[in-house]
Amino acid sequence: MANLKDAVVSGVIGAIIGFAISFLMNFFVVPFPTSVFMNSLNNGISGLISGFMGGFMGLLMYLRKEKA
Numbered sequence: 001m002a003n004l005k006d007a008v009v010s011g012v013i014g015a016i017i018g019f020a021i022s023f024l025m026n027f028f029v030v031p032f033p034t035s036v037f038m039n040s041l042n043n044g045i046s047g048l049i050s051g052f053m054g055g056f057m058g059l060l061m062y063l064r065k066e067k068a
Contacts, residue, residue: 006065014058022050 025046033039 007062010058010062010065013061014054014056016054017057018050018054021053022046025049 026042030042030046033042
């Protein structure tokens with residue numbers, strides 16, 4: 001069974017991946033907001049996607065380390 005250090009390292013790497021995805025989405029995909037509501041909505045959508053992808057990648061890395 002993997003230890004806490006492996007879980008934290010995987011989580012940090014997953015968070016970095018989530019940050020990169022969110023940054024790239026906000027920079028290239030999401031248009032510049034015209035209102036505060038659209039800004040909040042765009043940030044919520046990119047946060048949802050990047051949070052899911054970062055958590056998913058972190059979990060996959062943790063499970064891979066646990067198998068080894």
